Amino acid sequence: NAGVTQTPKFRVLKTGQSMTLLCAQDMNHEYMYWYRQDPGMGLRLIHYSVGEGTTAKGEVPDGYNVSRLKKQNFLLGLESAAPSQTSVYFCASSELDVYNEQFFGPGTRLTVL
Amino acid sequence: AQSVAQPEDQVNVAEGNPLTVKCTYSVSGNPYLFWYVQYPNRGLQFLLKYITGDNLVKGSYGFEAEFNKSQTSFHLKKPSALVSDSALYFCAVRDSRRGATLGRLYFGRGTQLTVWP
Numbered sequence: 001n002a003g004v005t006q007t008p009k010f011r012v013l014k015t016g017q018s019m020t021l022l023c024a025q026d027m028n029h030e031y032m033y034w035y036r037q038d039p040g041m042g043l044r045l046i047h048y049s050v051g052e053g054t055t056a057k058g059e060v061p062d063g064y065n066v067s068r069l070k071k072q073n074f075l076l077g078l079e080s081a082a083p084s085q086t087s088v089y090f091c092a093s094s095e096l097d098v099y100n101e102q103f104f105g106p107g108t109r110l111t112v113l
Numbered sequence: 114a115q116s117v118a119q120p121e122d123q124v125n126v127a128e129g130n131p132l133t134v135k136c137t138y139s140v141s142g143n144p145y146l147f148w149y150v151q152y153p154n155r156g157l158q159f160l161l162k163y164i165t166g167d168n169l170v171k172g173s174y175g176f177e178a179e180f181n182k183s184q185t186s187f188h189l190k191k192p193s194a195l196v197s198d199s200a201l202y203f204c205a206v207r208d209s210r211r212g213a214t215l216g217r218l219y220f221g222r223g224t225q226l227t228v229w230p
Contacts, residue, residue, distance in 0.1 A: 099209070
């Protein structure tokens, strides 16, 4: 099993550009999450999904959109990138029951100039 | 509201000595508690969790954590630290009530553990 994979690993954008981050998991997990990690801030939840075709806002959703068209994929979109979105983005997935741990991808390092 | 506090940004310990990384939490219902470790340029790896039962939980790489309900704490411990334990450690909490927050984890800010030889 590959677990949770993320593409791309690195990206540099100019302000105003758009991009999509792809997360894929092969563990048949129902729940998927997008976090951003900033120094001294821990991980903050951007959006999450509790199943195919569903999405919900997390702690810091502004400036991001998501889609979960297939159970194994969770896409994070930036329509008009801003320097404040410079961060490391992590995707995670977990099984249905809330006591199950989340499995994390390796991260995407995004720089917005 | 759910929240996690890791009061120490940095913990330094000599190899072979015991280590403790502190975590306190706030949650409305009963807590599910987790510890994760992050090595440089890597994603988070699960270490251990407390769901119910024995307050002392054992996890990967010789780590353990003790749940203390009265102090709302879940400190991570290891009897003998290794240089390879140097990493960033995150505590996280989830409300156990099934409808609450739909499985969302709330993370602390992280504690950088450095073990010197």
